[in-house]
Amino acid sequence: MRYIIIGAGAVGGAIGGRLAGAGHEVVLVARGAHLAALQDGGLQLRVPDGEFTYRLPAVESPDDLGELRTDDVLILAVKTQDTVAALASWGPAPVAGGGTAAERLPLFCAQNGVEGQRLALRVFRHVYGVCVWLPATFVEPGSVSAGGAPLTGILHLGRHPHGTDETTRLVAADLEKSHFEAPVIPDVSRWxxxxxxxxxxxxxxxxxxxxxxxxxxxxxxxxxxxxxxxxxxxxxxxxxxxxxxxxxxxxxxxxxxxxxxxxxxxxxxxxxxxxxxxxxxxxxxxxxxxxxxxxxxxxxxxxxxxxxxxxxxxxxxxxxxxxxxxxxxxxxxxxxxxxx
The missing domain is CATH 1.10.1040.10 (N-(1-d-carboxylethyl)-l-norvaline Dehydrogenase; domain 2)
Incomplete structure (x- = not known):
């Protein structure tokens, strides 16, 4: 699977960096000075086990990627107030073989609160909630830190509004190999x-x-x-x-x-x-x-x-x-x- 991190700030950057460090394919989505820094020098991730640089594809919109792949997983990590704009940008994006991201791809909402996934369900068919326990900081453009140890964070996963499926388990397995604990639960909203x-x-x-x-x-x-x-x-x-x-x-x-x-x-x-x-x-x-x-x-x-x-x-x-x-x-x- 390829992970597209929509909002590669503190939380998104930490998740994307850790996934990349474990060998997973990752695309970062950002804007402005942060995007320019990611494209120029890569993602700088500071964690207790070291400082790492990940030179990953960094884009502003789906237009910069062309057709999305059928194995893409979208992780929405923008602040909730930016959710509607992100959904409007990524929902209509075409997927190889036909259809759109909103119709075919899974969207994991790695956000505070509960409103983001409700907004997402108005657009995307396959929405997943994430309870994010991940202390992270946007240090400067291109650089984020995550000081949690021995794990970088705990990310409860589940379908929204309820349930689990094979996609949840596959994503959880990738996260578990990337310095996270990722419990798969049918009632993620409870957390x-x-x-x-x-x-x-x-x-x-x-x-x-x-x-x-x-x-x-x-x-x-x-x-x-x-x-x-x-x-x-x-x-x-x-x-x-x-x-x-x-x-x-x-x-x-x-x-x-x-x-x-x-x-x-x-x-x-x-x-x-x-x-x-x-x-x-x-x-x-x-x-x-x-x-x-x-x-x-x-x-x-x-x-x-x-x-x-x-x-x-x-x-x-x-x-x-x-x-x-x-x-x-x-x-x-x-x-x-x-x-x-």
Missing amino acids: QYAKLLGNLGNALEAVTGPVDTEEAEELFGRVRAEGAAVLDAAGIAYASVEEQRELRGHKVDLVPLAGAPRGGGSSWQSLTRATGTIEADYLNGEITLLGRLHDVPTPLNDLLQRLANQFAREHRAPGSMPLRELLRLAEQANSFRATP
Whole structure:
């Protein structure tokens, strides 16, 4: 199989690099300065076992590849806010022998949240969910790092909306040979919703910095509790914290990498790169959506969604709001909600 990584940033670059390092055929999809760097010097991947350069085909669109192959596997690793554009580009791409990518090829959504695969199913017939546990950083154009050890990450795989098949098992086998653990499960969304609860802290980190003080951890606990209450009201199953901890153990412990500091998670990195967008609408926003559908108040997630979008829109530096100010706004949001 040939793997086409649509969005070869931090997560996509780490997956693509590790697959290439294990001998698999990989094509990277990127744009702008990152694409130019990939084409000029290859993908630079920094991991605990070394620094590697992979000179792989790098393209901007399917037009640069010509006809896709019947053994192509598409891995969608763009941020959720960029999903619709990626689907519009790759869905109609012709496949050798007839038909389009949307009709014939498998699409694995290696993204935070749950909305990406729902969007994909509107276009692609064969959609797979991936619960991504992969700490990775976009260092600079052409360079990504992934500090997990002894494994680079854990990627739960399953069909969307449910089930497994031979394609899932074949992809999992390739990932297992590439420094990943890749459990194949019929209810991958159960793990994705569990990770969503953890990702509700992404906006908190992006706005006010690392969640490493007692006050910040207490606030995150309240944000997560809102999310859990919403999922419970909606009847959505999710893996428990204990179940996640037992499965992960010390399989993906972060190791400091020289020259590649990990400043923060995916939302933090979006602000660092000043992309102008952020994924909060599909993380905290997923909770606000479900809360409105099921009449569960979500003032803290509402607040973080709004602030994260404001930071992205105004190109504000990550972590630049003092925690004290955020706590004041959080109490204000709760009091507004309590007012009849």
